[in-house]
Amino acid sequence: MSMFTTESVIGVIGAGTMGAGIAQVAAKAGHPVLLFDVAEGAAERGREGLAKGLQKLVSRGRMSAEEVDTLIGRIQVIRSLDEMAPAALVIEAIVERLEVKQSVFGQLEDICSEQTVLATNTSSISVTAIGSTLKRPQNLIGMHFFNPAPIMKLVEVISGLDTQPEIASAIYDLSTRWGKQPVHAKSTPGFIVNRVARPFYAEGLRVYQEGGADTATIDAIIREAGGFRMGPFELTDLIGHDVNYAVTCSVYAAYYNDQRFLPSLIQQELVSAGHFGRKSGKGFYDYSEGAEMPLP
Ligand code: NAI
Numbered sequence: 655m656s657m658f659t660t661e662s663v664i665g666v667i668g669a670g671t672m673g674a675g676i677a678q679v680a681a682k683a684g685h686p687v688l689l690f691d692v693a694e695g696a697a698e699r700g701r702e703g704l705a706k707g708l709q710k711l712v713s714r715g716r717m718s719a720e721e722v723d724t725l726i727g728r729i730q731v732i733r734s735l736d737e738m739a740p741a742a743l744v745i746e747a748i749v750e751r752l753e754v755k756q757s758v759f760g761q762l763e764d765i766c767s768e769q770t771v772l773a774t775n776t777s778s779i780s781v782t783a784i785g786s787t788l789k790r791p792q793n794l795i796g797m798h799f800f801n802p803a804p805i806m807k808l809v810e811v812i813s814g815l816d817t818q819p820e821i822a823s824a825i826y827d828l829s830t831r832w833g834k835q836p837v838h839a840k841s842t843p844g845f846i847v848n849r850v851a852r853p854f855y856a857e858g859l860r861v862y863q864e865g866g867a868d869t870a871t872i873d874a875i876i877r878e879a880g881g882f883r884m885g886p887f888e889l890t891d892l893i894g895h896d897v898n899y900a901v902t903c904s905v906y907a908a909y910y911n912d913q914r915f916l917p918s919l920i921q922q923e924l925v926s927a928g929h930f931g932r933k934s935g936k937g938f939y940d941y942s943e944g945a946e947m948p949l950p
Contacts, residue, residue, distance in 0.1 A: 657771070657824035658742055660684035665741035665766075667691070667758060669700030671894060671933060672775055673747035675803030678704050680745075681728040682804070683832045688732050688741060692748075697731040704729070738765050743828075745797055747775040750900040755779065756787045763789050771821055773797035777848050777897065778904040781814035781841040791816035795825050798845060799834075801893055807835040814841045843908030848901055852915055855898065858886030859918040869938045887938040891931035895924045 664680040666673050669691040677700070681687045691697040705726050711717040735758070738744055744762055746755060759772050766772075772794045774784055785791030796812025809829040813822045822838060829836035839845045844852060858872055867875075873885025890898045899921045906915040924930070924937060931937030 656827060657820070658828050661686075662742035663688060663740045665690070665738045665744035667735075667738075667744060667746045668748035668775075669697040670747065671801060671897075672799060672803055673745075674700035674704055675801070676745055676747055676775065676799055677701075677729050678708075678725070678804045679799070679832055679834075681725045685728065687729045688738060689729055690732050690735060690738065701726065701729050701731055735761055736765055738762060739767075741766055741770055743771045743773060743825075745773045745775060750777060750779065750897055750904065752779050752783060755784050759784060759788055759794065768793075771795065771825070773825065775799055778844050778901040778908075780843070780908065781812050781817065783814075785814045785816055792818040793821065795821050796839070796841065796845070797825055797829070798847075800847070807833075808847070809834045809836045810839045810845050810847065811836050812839045812841050812845055844901070844905040849905065852902065852905060855886045855890055855902070856914075856916070856918065859920055862887075863918070863920055890921070891937035891939055891941075894930045894933050895921055895937055896930045899925045 660683065662685060664685045665688045666677045666680070667690050669677070669689050673689070673691070677687045677689050689697045689701060691700065705722065708717060708722040708725065712719050712722055732738070744766065746758055748754060748758060755774060755776065762772055768790065770793065774781060774794070774796050775798055776784070776796060777798065781794060781796040785794040788794060791814065794814060795817050796810060798810035798812060800806035800808050811822055811826050811829065826836045826838065837846065843849065861867060861872055862869055869887040873888050876882050876885035884892065899917060902915065902917040906912070906917055909915055928934055929936045932941055935942040
C-alpha cells in the first residue's frame with residue numbers, strides 16, 4: 655500500500671514564492687493542506703494570492719468557480735507549528751539557511767508522529783547536513799519543486815546519506831500522482847538543476863559587469879536566439895535575488911570556494927538594497943508600475 659493517500663494531510667511551511675505554489679499543488683491533488691508561515695499574515699496572503707491567481711483560470715474557462723472554492727477550501731492556514739501534528743508529510747519552503755531549516759525540522763520531530771515524512775524544498779543545502787541534527791534523519795528527504803510550482807513539472811527527489819530508500823520511492827510516486835516528473839538525485843551541492851544553472855546566471859552577470867551588453871539585450875538574445883524560456887536576469891528576478899544569491903553562496907562554499915561558483919557582487923548589491931526582483935517590485939527590472947521597465 656502507498657505511504658500516502660489523498661486523505662493524507664500535507665503540511666507546508668513557508669508561504670512565499672514556493673510554499674504557496676506547493677500548497678496549491680497538494681490541494682489540487684485532493685489533500686487537506688496545513689499552511690504555516692512565521693511572518694504575521696504571510697500565510698493568509700499566500701492563500702489569497704493563490705485564490706486570485708486561480709480566478710484568472712476561471713475567467714479563461716480553464717477551471718470552474720466551484721473547483722477553485724474547493725481547492726482553496728482545502729488549504730487551512732495555521733498560526734502555530736504545533737498544529738502540524740496531523741501531517742503525514744511536511745514540506746518546508748522557508749529561508750535558504752541551514753541552521754533555520756534544522757531548527758524547524760527539530761521542532762517538527764517533537765510535534766509530528768515518528769512516521770511523518772519531512773521534506774525540504776531547499777535549492778542547494780545538503781539534505782545530509784540538514785538531517786545531521788535530527789533524531790530521525792532517515793525520515794528527511796529533499797523534494798525540490800521548481801518555480802512556479804503549479805506549472806513546472808520537474809521535482810528533484812533528493813536522498814541524504816541517511817534517507818530511507820522507501821521514503822525516496824514514496825515521494826517519487828507521490829510527485830508522479832501530483833502530475834509532476836520526478837527525478838532521483840543524491841545530496842550533492844546544488845543537486846542537478848541548480849548546479850547546471852550556476853554558470854547560466856554567473857556568465858550572464860559577468861557579461862553585464864564587463865559592459866558587454868545590458869541586461870535586456872542579454873535576456874532577449876538568450877530567449878530569442880538561444881531558445882531558452884527566460885534569460886538570466888529575468889529568471890533571477892523571478893526566483894528572487896535573496897534566494898538565488900544564497901544558493902550561489904551555498905554551492906560556492908560546498909565546493910571549497912571553487913572560483914567557478916564565485917557569487918556576483920552585483921547580485922550582492924541587489925540583495926543589500928532589498929531589490930529581490932518580482933516579489934519586492936524591483937530587481938534588474940522595475941515591476942512597480944505594472945509595466946516592466948529595465949533599470950538604467
Ligand atoms: P520566499 O522568501 O518567497 O518565502 C519564504 C517564506 O518563508 C517567507 O514567507 C518567510 O516569512 C517564511 N519563513 C522564513 N523563515 C521561516 C520559519 N522559520 N518558519 C516559517 N516560515 C518561515 O522564499 P522562496 O523563494 O519561496 O524559497 C523558499 C525555499 O524554496 C528556499 O529554500 C529556496 O531555496 C527554495 N526554492 C526557491 C525557488 C525559487 O525560485 N524562489 C525554487 C525552488 C526552491
